[in-house]
Amino acid sequence: MQNKIKQHTNKIVSKEIQLIMDKFNIVGCQAVAVIKDKLIWSDAYGYRDLETNELVTENTMFRIASISKLFTATAIMQLVERKLLNLNQDISHSLGFKVRNPKYPNSFITLRQILTHTSSLNSDDASNSVYAKFIKDGHSNLSLQLTELLDEKGKYFTKEIWGDWKPGDQWMYSNIGAIICGAIIEKVSNLRFDQYINQNIFEPLEMKNVAFSFSNFNKSHELANLYEKNKDKNEYQISIDDIRQSEYSKTHWDQYMIGNHGGLFEPQGGLRTSAVELSKFLRAHMLSGSLYGHRILQQKTSKLMTSIQWSREENNHFFSKMGLGFHISHDFLPGYKEMIGHAGEAYGLISNFYWHDEKQFGIIFIMNGSHFDLSEDTRFEVEKELAEVIYKQVIEERLLKQK
DSSP states (O other), X not given: OHHHHHHHHHHHHHHHHHHHHHHTTOSEEEEEEEETTEEEXXXXXXXXXXXXXXXOOTTOBEEOGGGHHHXXXXXXXXXXXXXXXXXXXXXXXXXXXXXXXXXXXXXOOBHHHHHTTOSSBOOHHHHTTHHHHHHHHHTTOXXXXXXXXXXXXXTTOOGGGBOSSOTTSOOOOXXXXXXXXXXXXXXXXXXXXXHXXXXXXXXXXXXXXXXXXXXXXXXXXXXXXXXXXXXXXXXXXXXXXXXXXXXXOTTTTTTOOTTSOSOXXXXXXXXXXXXXXXXXXXXXXXXXXXXXTEESSOHHHHHHHHSOSEEOSOOOSSOSEEOSSOEEESSSBTTBSOEEEEEEEETTEEEEEEEETTTTEEXXXXXXXXXXXXXXXXXXXXXXXXXXXXXXXXXXXXXXXXX
16 A cells, blocks of 8 residues: 555656656756655656757766765865864965965955855856866866966966955855865875765765766766757757766876866866765765764764854845855745755756755755746746655655654
8 A cells, every 4th residue: 555655656746847847848857855864755857868868867977066065065074073174274274375365465264264155255257267267277287286276476367266355254156165175175185086075975975876077987877968058049959968978097197286276076066976876965964974874974063064154134145044065045945944955057957955954854856957047036946846846745744744
């Protein structure tokens, strides 16, 4: 009887998600739901490759965009636990060169500010995403150093990298902050960024289908392309061609100087993984740093990361509250004012990773292409509709039974 009920529920949620897929022209999608330490539901829809009509499965790996920053932040906090880093110390000490907002040369910048986006680093729009060119050029010049981006005399430096406000005084979302963290992780651990994450997060959580950019990809991985809509032709075009990318040779990184660059593995947004694998990371944080006896953070550290470190009074912003790396959302799911996690949006992809701390449930979904518009309260309508369907059809009844 229980199995029949489960099958019936799966048919309902699949039907409703398919309606959302059609409404928003979603190319492909993965979704999961968790309660406490259990993965209670997962499914996959649509296509990972429109050219060959290959379907998304639960093993398909997507570039998940800014959810990647949570892994970078977690690595930083592991090193804080080991007393190799200090959240309130000048980051210059860890990097080995002086980092200042030129407009405020006497104010140092801390990891706490970087993890809460209050370091006075400017937005990508303001700096014309100069970090992206810095990353791209680094692949053909492995000796390229972070000073070329952050030092006033550097080749990639532009005054628009920095805001007109003092560090700590104002919030502004920054991808460059994650690149700085990537370099610090390498400097302090003496490991490449991808190796550190693999040894200290992926392996303890037994995350298999997972890799940061330009690292550990192999022919056995089932990757998804990302797609953006060409409005003139009203059709999707590939924005990130992961399916046909080639593997790096084993000696490719031999000449790379650890800690020099910080961005080559894209700590700001380059993680490839599936929703099922990502759920292990969510459950570990939701359960205060540990899953199935495998601890990635001490309980007090995990709680610190997910507690409010910065907030603003007005709620008509996507980011109104921040932990250390984590976003505390007020509009992910109706009726739940504070859900912890992060979202990603880049190259046509939308990803969401959120849980409710008190009720101990979480939702993840990843889309590799969709037609989307912002709703009045800053979240895409497609996100809100998917979250509500998954909650109503998969999670709500189970929570009621637990009472």
